[in-house]
Amino acid sequence: MPEEVELDLSVDLCGVRLPNPFVLASGILGTSETLLEKAARLGAGAVTAKSAGAQPRRGHANPIVVDWGAGLINAVGLPNPGARREAELLAAAKAHLAPLGVPPKMLAMRGTPDEFAEVARTVLRAEPDILELNISCPNVHDEYGEPFAASCAGAVSVVEAVRPVCTVPLFVKLAPNVPNIGRIAADVVAAGADGITAINTMPGMVIDVESGQPVLTNRSGGLSGPALKPIALYCVYEIARAVPGVPIIGTGGITTGRDAVEMLMAGATAVGVGSAVYYRGLEAFQHLQEELTAFMRAHGYTRVRQLRGLAHRPVQKPQEVPEQ
Amino acid sequence: MKEFAPLPLQAECQPALRPTGPFGLVPRPLRVREVQRENARIRTFVLDGELPHAQPGQFVMAWLPGHEEAPFSLAYHRPVTLTVAAVGPFTRAMHRLEAGDRLWIRGPYGQPFRPEPVGRPLLVGGGYGVAPLAFLAETLLAVGQQPVAFVGGRTAEDVIGVKRLQALGVPVVVTTEDGSLGEAGLVTKPVARFLAEGRGEALYGVGPHGMLRALAELARAHRVPAQLSWEAYMGCAVGLCGMCEHEGVLLCVEGPVRRLAPGTP
Numbered sequence: 001m002p003e004e005v006e007l008d009l010s011v012d013l014c015g016v017r018l019p020n021p022f023v024l025a026s027g028i029l030g031t032s033e034t035l036l037e038k039a040a041r042l043g044a045g046a047v048t049a050k051s052a053g054a055q056p057r058r059g060h061a062n063p064i065v066v067d068w069g070a071g072l073i074n075a076v077g078l079p080n081p082g083a084r085r086e087a088e089l090l091a092a093a094k095a096h097l098a099p100l101g102v103p104p105k106m107l108a109m110r111g112t113p114d115e116f117a118e119v120a121r122t123v124l125r126a127e128p129d130i131l132e133l134n135i136s137c138p139n140v141h142d143e144y145g146e147p148f149a150a151s152c153a154g155a156v157s158v159v160e161a162v163r164p165v166c167t168v169p170l171f172v173k174l175a176p177n178v179p180n181i182g183r184i185a186a187d188v189v190a191a192g193a194d195g196i197t198a199i200n201t202m203p204g205m206v207i208d209v210e211s212g213q214p215v216l217t218n219r220s221g222g223l224s225g226p227a228l229k230p231i232a233l234y235c236v237y238e239i240a241r242a243v244p245g246v247p248i249i250g251t252g253g254i255t256t257g258r259d260a261v262e263m264l265m266a267g268a269t270a271v272g273v274g275s276a277v278y279y280r281g282l283e284a285f286q287h288l289q290e291e292l293t294a295f296m297r298a299h300g301y302t303r304v305r306q307l308r309g310l311a312h313r314p315v316q317k318p319q320e321v322p323e324q
Numbered sequence: 325m326k327e328f329a330p331l332p333l334q335a336e337c338q339p340a341l342r343p344t345g346p347f348g349l350v351p352r353p354l355r356v357r358e359v360q361r362e363n364a365r366i367r368t369f370v371l372d373g374e375l376p377h378a379q380p381g382q383f384v385m386a387w388l389p390g391h392e393e394a395p396f397s398l399a400y401h402r403p404v405t406l407t408v409a410a411v412g413p414f415t416r417a418m419h420r421l422e423a424g425d426r427l428w429i430r431g432p433y434g435q436p437f438r439p440e441p442v443g444r445p446l447l448v449g450g451g452y453g454v455a456p457l458a459f460l461a462e463t464l465l466a467v468g469q470q471p472v473a474f475v476g477g478r479t480a481e482d483v484i485g486v487k488r489l490q491a492l493g494v495p496v497v498v499t500t501e502d503g504s505l506g507e508a509g510l511v512t513k514p515v516a517r518f519l520a521e522g523r524g525e526a527l528y529g530v531g532p533h534g535m536l537r538a539l540a541e542l543a544r545a546h547r548v549p550a551q552l553s554w555e556a557y558m559g560c561a562v563g564l565c566g567m568c569e570h571e572g573v574l575l576c577v578e579g580p581v582r583r584l585a586p587g588t589p
């Protein structure tokens with residue numbers, strides 16, 4: 001095998017080129033332009049700003065994150081400075097990121113479909129490369145009611161409201177806790193979404209038995225980290241089957257390069273990275289890139305795109321494996 | 325079809341994952357062994373538990389179910405000791421704790437103070453920032469250094485932690501803004517004098533941001549290294565939520581202690 005062939009780690013999300021497949025997931029370090037730039041300098045291929053609503057929001061009281069053993073649980077509560085400030089932040093981030101070739105992505109979140117459209121209009125003035133709709137945050141139930149991602153009709157209503165005002169590729173972030181995520185993906189794509197981000201965190205709870213209280217102030221929260229990975233892989237696999245060819249940002253428990261390979265094989269085009277920043281430190285992006293590169297070299301892949309969807313091929317019995 | 329040779333696990337995943345174990349890093353309750361009254365506003369809580377690997381400058385997240393969770397520097401690690409100023413609802417709730425009550429702790433977190441390779445470090449504390457200085461002094465003494473401590477307060481009542489430092493044999497220079505104890509003026513005044521006289525080769529500081537900025541200035545002017553502990557509102561304490569960002573730095577994982585190399589502009 002020839003050593004040190006130039007590997008192509010770049011991926012394409014609806015015409016937006018990412019230098020590598022690792023996308024800083026929303027809610028992680030997305031609170032300021034300096035942190036978004038930091039993530040890009042640390043090796044992220046794209047970065048996502050934290051979800052924005054029309055009005056500023058404070059978020060939940062501490063504790064907001066806990067490491068419970070097989071993963072994390074969080075209920076940060078979508079603190080954000082409001083769409084107007086968020087647009088400024090994004091514009092600043094875009095200027096910082098341009099020389100690095102890393103596209104910024106934007107999240108929008110808010111009560112009604114019309115409010116989603118309003119937030120989208122505001123943040124799009126900053127010209128992010130991609131707009132991602134967070135219709136699946138599990139931690140703001142009390143104020144916002146059931147996430148739109150819980151049903152096809154709910155998800156479609158938001159996409160239909162935002163599509164007409166959205167001038168960039170539109171991604172929709174889906175929730176794992178639905179009976180048929182493939183059908184929701186198919187419906188939002190039919191309604192005009194260009195891509196899918198999957199999955200958001202999984203609702204959960206951790207109880208402190210000494211006090212008899214949930215650990216999070218919000219009581220429930222969203223599970224992330226290693227425990228989420230098999231669920232995320234399954235969801236992405238199902239979505240890739242339901243909407244073949246539609247780009248997917250596969251997110252959930254990706255902590256090592258091998259995890260990323262699994263996610264790509266499940267059908268993801270790019271890979272979201274969140275809790276890994278906890279498990280691997282701020283160097284997570286560097287480690288993931290190195291491990292992905294090592295895997296590709298060891299197995300003779302030259303382009304990340306070659307990994308996409310490999311798990312969907314029919315089973316090949318050993319004697320049927322074609323000679324190279 | 326490509327050949328799928330298994331990669332050695334070590335090479336695949338360097339460095340190892342955060343070693344949290346099967347039980348993670350959930351807050352665990354520690355009994356309050358003793359409450360020491362430092363002054364009207366500040367109390368020290370000695371807890372029944374140890375964090376043997378914690379280092380001075382690191383902090384823990386302390387939680388009271390039904391209230392809040394917030395960061396506190398370790399005043400000591402064996403037993404876990406926190407010095408807490410009552411400044412708001414949560415810290416006032418903490419002040420109601422008595423011996424036998426429980427306080428939930430997770431951590432330790434953050435970058436600690438690291439010994440500079442010098443003989444005469446200066447340790448500077450203001451307000452409850454004095455808390456970790458004795459812990460720090462102990463580790464510096466253990467590597468053969470001769471620290472001098474500077475403790476500042478507005479009035480004599482605000483000056484805490486002097487006895488603990490003196491018990492270690494560390495000389496302590498006390499200042500108060502109103503002159504009611506020790507030298508009159510800000511704590512940075514005697515520090516500047518020591519540096520000018522060549523009696524200090526490194527600065528360590530914990531306290532209000534104004535004091536830290538003044539120390540950074542002094543360190544620059546005298547071309548000595550400084551390690552300063554910066555406070556910011558903290559949420560997750562593990563580098564995810566971004567709330568503690570200070571000029572692009574995540575203070576919970578890249579701080580709270582930040583080193584300023586000598587000659588940094």
Ligand SMILES: Cc1cc2nc3c(=O)[nH]c(=O)nc-3n(C[C@H](O)[C@H](O)[C@H](O)COP(=O)(O)OP(=O)(O)OC[C@H]3O[C@@H](n4cnc5c(N)ncnc54)[C@H](O)[C@@H]3O)c2cc1C
Pocket residue numbers: 062383392393394395396397398406407408409410411412413414415416452455554555556557558559580
């Ligand atoms: C690394 C670090 C070490 C600290 N060490 C100590 C210590 O040893 N002793 C001590 O008394 N205090 C320490 N603090 C400050 C302590 O965390 C706050 O005083 C405490 O959170 C106040 O909570 P409250 O509800 O009583 O007050 P509030 O009324 O909520 O706030 C009072 C002040 O505390 C700040 N504060 C509130 N919540 C937090 C939070 N989650 N994180 C950081 N700051 C907060 C507020 O911004 C405000 O300035 C430390 C803070 C940090 C970041």
